[in-house]
Amino acid sequence: MRKLARVLPQAWRNRLRAWQLRGMAAWRDRAEAAQAPLQETAVHCRFCGTAGARHRVLGDVPLTHPGPFRQNAYRLLHCNVCDVVHLDPEPGAADLSTLYEDSVQFSDETYSGDAQALRVLEGYGRRLDRLGLVPDAGQALLEVGAGLAWISRACKQRRDGVHTVAQDVSGECAARCPWVDHYHVGPLRSLPSERRFALASMTHVIEHLTDPAAMLAELHARLLPGGKVYVTAPHRPPLWRAGDGIRPWLRYEYLHVPAHVAYLSRTWFERVAAGLGFELVGWDTSHDGHQVLEAVLRKREEA
Template sequence: MFFKRKTKTPCRACGENASLDVVGKVAPTHPGPFHTSEFELLHCPECDSVYLNPAPTDDDLRVLYEESVQFADDHYTSDEQIGKILEYYGSAVRDRQLLSHGEARVLEVGAGFAWVSRASKDADASCFTVAQDVSAECADKCAWVDQYHVGSLESLPASEKFDLASMTHVIEHLVDPESMLGAISSRLKVGGKLFVTAPHRPTGWSPKMGIDAWKAYSYLHVPAHVTYFSDTWFKRVAPRHGMKIVHWDAQHEDGQAFELVLQRI
């Protein structure tokens, strides 16, 4: 299967002029009323990212995150699942050396149940945790969070500096992920780290394979998941905001998800 090549246009993910490839059409996977039911996936050969076109609107995002219940099922609440989640994030905090000293300040963006904050507290009770989310759904359910802020990241004081920030399965939901990287970087101390996890792509997918694998991909959430990133995207974008890659692993879940650590320089 081959793509229909488009004329060069700015990539919404990296900003470079590129001949974007049309991977194929995808239908909404969420029942909410959205501004359109006609979506497609585009691939940028410059940054090797795949993203949804058109992007969800502000009203679409409100339906998805402020007018929906996101964390009620057993995937988030069963004792077995919580154990698995904390085992993973606990090992990440330890193995990636995300907490470099005592009394660290931790910022969790798009926190939900704030698992990184909880794993950080388990690793070092002296750390101070701040969780941010646009939804109040989990705000009163996270006793391990010292400050749970409901609202945009921009509404937090810009003067607060952190040793560790995290976005776990958050960045794929953002229409303007580069702006968020910049906003987080500005809140990190020099040497501070940003821990990111997100969907990557269907196992073994390459740009010439087309849309079929994406339609069977468990992380194809339309229009909630806006962009599927690559290490190339982060290598291009992170230095613009004073950050560098110190860890990249795209082998999670048989290559379907990635783990990344950026450091403020």
Template structure:
């Protein structure tokens, strides 16, 4: 490394500038976050439900109690399970104010660069998702990706389907970035159910990759999809599998719980039946293919990050001192061998057997609109 990019203490100047820039942004955001938290977090939640939002049964049990293990924003979250149909849902659920608070600076703002790098590096997974459509429609003319984020799936899928026009829809400014960067042809910003009537059965394929679980009303989203898919076209859905054995074995450290963002986790049988009721025919169900081999690695990271002192964030009353920063680095460094072991187990031991062992963390359905 040249002296032009290295500081007198041997650190990379670009890294130091990034850290300094982030510290400045955190300090600027802190007053607004502290004002939001001045009256506590109860105002972020809707009243607790006494019946299942999927089947209306009152046979509810508590499945999980946890905190925000990714951003570490204040709050405690409960997932209930319906004993009648198996649907798992956040209860009490975040209201609109709460959703805005907990999504803020996750995918955009402070989190934009980090999440952009995470999603941008998953080209193989995105290609696999696109390839799952080939047996059912190898030449779709147009495709709408709902919950597209920054459009990285669409950019990768274009390599699999070069003759397809990809549009994206999202309620964040990520879709505008996707259009500006040329990853999508058209970016629709807003609520899918509200925009669907104007889309008018236009698309050969509508995809929802890890989108439905974020919705406050999954059934409304499915009805919107029925409006946007042309007759004979396909709906492609991928969601976390709440029936995965990992969900029980890893408990709160199972990444797909993703509290407080995931509001509904739908068992595959429930989703198949609802799609049939709406006028779709499920033509494919996959479990092994959508499995993302990160469960053990993510669990180790979440646990170590939980016990390590916090890194600076605007929802903390004050920035951590040098001692806390040093302790955090020491904890994460000590966990490095466990990270390596967990990664090897995820990719080489569990992945080939994930579906057979009931450990697949996601499932994918392809449904044709009749």
């Protein structure tokens, strides 16, 4: 199987991995009791802003981080209007700061091992090339929630004249990224706003935000007309459909509770894009075995 996978195109490899993951989950589920039909509830949707939006109650999800947290019980809701799957209740500010301020995220092997780092870098580089997103020499890139700033590194590698600006609330990586021209430590709103960017990127960042639309609005203001936003984020378990319920989520490698606040959808991106003066020009949910979404937004010229 692995040998076969090596000669297949990337799209087929992702499909194959999705079916493998789904098949393994189905096999394990056979021994378990049949699932009760999903309940529905009408609540305000924090993501599309619809009052009394019908939501499917997918079920309870356990914490995946040791905490300690004030809020320990969460469930996943699926909005019928915007198709977003989100944590309920919304994690509080104190618990989010427990997650991010007290933890060191980038010290493990996954991020520091050379071979692994090069694979990640190559992966992003390939995507930027395929999508034609590398800014021209003299233009600028803004990498939000940058960490080790893979997108800046990939852009610099391809075009030395790209000006790279990275932002992160944590300063733990700032000194380790010589491919970043300006590493801003602090919230994005504290970055001076004069410069206009050709590209803004958020790779595995947007799923952590309690108000992702506000972040896209902020990026819109900082982009050149025609500038683009590149987003990657967890989407949902491989080839999941609403009727599949909670079980695939409990085995989903990207289920992080309470760190991942929402699993966004194409419908959500289209709605928000239209409201902010963007258009959704790229959408692909096949990444990492159909578990991760990639979205490209383009700022309208007249905006």
